[in-house]
Amino acid sequence: MEDLANVYAIERLVLAYATAANRRDFRAMADTFDDNGRLVGMAEMMGLNQEAIVGRADIFSFFSAALEAVEYIFQNAQLGPVMIDGDEATAQVMLTELARWRGQNLSVFLGRYEDRYIRTPSGWRFAERKLVPTTLFQPSGQFLI
Numbered sequence: 001m002e003d004l005a006n007v008y009a010i011e012r013l014v015l016a017y018a019t020a021a022n023r024r025d026f027r028a029m030a031d032t033f034d035d036n037g038r039l040v041g042m043a044e045m046m047g048l049n050q051e052a053i054v055g056r057a058d059i060f061s062f063f064s065a066a067l068e069a070v071e072y073i074f075q076n077a078q079l080g081p082v083m084i085d086g087d088e089a090t091a092q093v094m095l096t097e098l099a100r101w102r103g104q105n106l107s108v109f110l111g112r113y114e115d116r117y118i119r120t121p122s123g124w125r126f127a128e129r130k131l132v133p134t135t136l137f138q139p140s141g142q143f144l145i
Contacts, residue, residue, distance in 0.1 A: 006089065007082045009124045010117055014093055017126075018077040021097075024070065030060035034118050034125040041131035042066075074098040077113075087119040088127070095131075110134045 013032055020028035033039070033056045043050040046066055053062045067073075078094040097109040111133040118127040 003084055006084050006119075006124070010082050010089060010091065011079050013117070013124050013126070014077050014079050014115075017129075018075045021073050021075045024067065024073065026060055026063035026067065029063050030056050032126055033059050033129070034120060034127050037126050038128040039131075040128060041133075045131060045133055045136075069102045071100045071102055089117040089119075089124070091115050091117070105138045107136060107138050109136045 017029055017032045020026075020032070035056050036054065037056060037059065039053040039059050039062065040051065043053060043062065043066070048066075053059050074097065076096045080092040080094065082089055082091040093113040093115055095109070095111050095113060098106060099109065100106050111131060114130040114132060115126060116128040117124050
């Protein structure tokens, strides 16, 4: 029963991150990370010369600067099997994201997060969130709304 409660808590963490991304609430996104959490791959994918952002404060600063020009994000996250080992856990999260950057057309991102979680006194947090892109494209065609 304890494993089910932990899986549920981790699922809530994943959903809290996606919901915060959808609201463009960069503080709430960063708050899903442990104090020493690592965000891997996102800066590199955005063309920045930085493999990992380390620490909740730096993650918040990164989100605030890097995503400021995003008009909207619709992120759908699907949690895969969670492997729990004491106060640590791992899982993959399949990701579909629609986003529109200021002055650009809609973009579609497909990929996954390879997550490591850690249980803290405040609950489960991301110890590491590694973004693994599959594809990023801009659909052609006319949007009706």
